[in-house]
Amino acid sequence: GWPVWVQVVFFIVLHDFNTYWMHRSQHNSDLLWRTHEAHHSAPAVDWLSGIRSHSVEILIYETVHFLPIILLGAAPEVPLWKGLFNSTYGMFIHANFDVRMGRLLYFFNGPELHRWHHANDDEKAFGKNLATKFSFYDVLFGTTYWPKCKAQDYGAPDSTFPKGYFAQQAFAFRKRVDGAQLENKDVPTGAEVQGT
Secondary structure (H helix, E strand, C coil): CCCHHHHHHHHHHHHHHHHHHHHHHHHHHHHHHHHHHCCCCCCCCCCCCCCCHHHHHHHHHHHHHHHHHHHHCCCCHHHHHHHHHHHHHHHHHCCCCCCCCCHHHCCCCCHHHHHHHHHHCCCHCCCCCCCCCCCHHHHCCCCCCCCCCCCCCCCCCCCCCCCCHHHHHHHCCCCCEEECCCCCCCCCCCHHHHCC
């Protein structure tokens, strides 16, 4: 019985909370990182980087995205408005804009913060700035990383990450060493990174 705009706002905030914890899990688990590393493999971060994902990751995120809407009985137009907002905001935070949002970054995520999430410049940036829209989740849960300089280096932290769509899809299912570690033990991924 809520107005549609209230439902849309509610599900945007709820979705970003769910996404924050899923995203954090991906950065802290070797197994879940495998579904997320394709998103981090782009050597440059731009407005299309937000849609670069492994097919399993898309399945996981779309379930997190739509299941609460279905289970809570939202109006049929809610997924359309919410999907439009999510897509637009995803393009914004990945965009190659030199946007300075100032103190708004304590509440809203922007390219300035999200570029550090994708950066290879500083290993302290790995597993930081995990929220997609509302950076107050990062502030609240201690995962904000906001140096005054700009990130310069992006791309797959695993130097063996392949090129090509099908090779990247298969890479997530590569053989594990010792039943727990990724093949390239020098890569700071998942549980190997402290403080994430």
